[in-house]
Amino acid sequence: MAKTKWIISPGTLTIYPKRNLRIVGLIFFVLIAAFIFYLSRSVQGYSAGLTLGYYGCLLLIPLLLIFIAETKVIFDGNSRILYKKIAFLPIGSIPFDDIASVEPYEVLGSGFNYKLFRKSNRHGRGLLVSAGYSKATNTNLIAFQQEVLPKIDELVFAHAPVIPKQTIYDFRFFSEEGGTYLLRDNKIGSFIIGLIMIGATIAILFSPGFLANEGSIQKTLLTYFPAAIGLALLFAATSNIRFDQNQRKIIRSTFAGRFKKEYPFDDLIRFQVIRKTTNFIYSGTEVRAEIFLPAKNKMVTLNLKSFIGTKKIERFLDEANTILGRI
Incomplete structure (x- = not known):
């Protein structure tokens, strides 16, 4: 199954963290198409409009998975903004100055992926920037660590101002x-x-x-x-x-x-x-x-x-x- 995909250029980094859903979507498409073929041969008596609508809803599920598989995260070094898109549709952006870190994150106790966390919500859900991995020896993971993480450091953190933590005197907790x-x-x-x-x-x-x-x-x-x-x-x-x-x-x-x-x-x-x-x-x-x-x-x-x-x-x-x- 495909893992994380990425494209590195001098001023940008594009990551496709969900490309593995493409294969899942194709498998579901074949299975549902076979199921539809079976229904068309064995079930009769329904109007053509109702039948086509039902078949269309069934096929929409794998097509949606294939569409989501084209989710991409774009680090634009020129504008210093991260853009998130699903295929050609923009769905959000984060200024580099609001990015706190990119760290491994446990997935359901059976593996991990990498997520990006914002300074404004340092311990929230995070933004997915890699596929899930079950072993640290995975070749795609090692390549991600050797190629993608240094590029993120170069684009996001290399020129970010260092703001020291301030000593706290008014304790809330x-x-x-x-x-x-x-x-x-x-x-x-x-x-x-x-x-x-x-x-x-x-x-x-x-x-x-x-x-x-x-x-x-x-x-x-x-x-x-x-x-x-x-x-x-x-x-x-x-x-x-x-x-x-x-x-x-x-x-x-x-x-x-x-x-x-x-x-x-x-x-x-x-x-x-x-x-x-x-x-x-x-x-x-x-x-x-x-x-x-x-x-x-x-x-x-x-x-x-x-x-x-x-x-x-x-x-x-x-x-x-x-x-x-x-x-």
């Missing part, structure tokens, strides 16, 4: 007290729901006749499953994360401080921004800290904060990096 920054997180809802779930289990235990007609396995599950969910919610609701500048540690406390885990600032490798989907529908974005544990020689991830949108994530990262002394 942390509350500061004596050099310790507590990560703000509203967990009242989780706390209340957790208590309700535990209360449901207690109510069932004090009403033995409530599940008298259920089998032993079903009765056990229905009785104790709410309590298990409730305890998990209470665990989350009574947890907090602090960035302690005095000790230079990230401290996670659970159950009102009874259990603590501490991670030195120097062991924090990077922040991960994970975009989550449920049944292909966006369900939020998580920011996690990737931390190396030298004593155990392994990496752990610490969930810091969840966002429904993405435009505030960059501000959150700037605040965290300010506390860590990286800005």
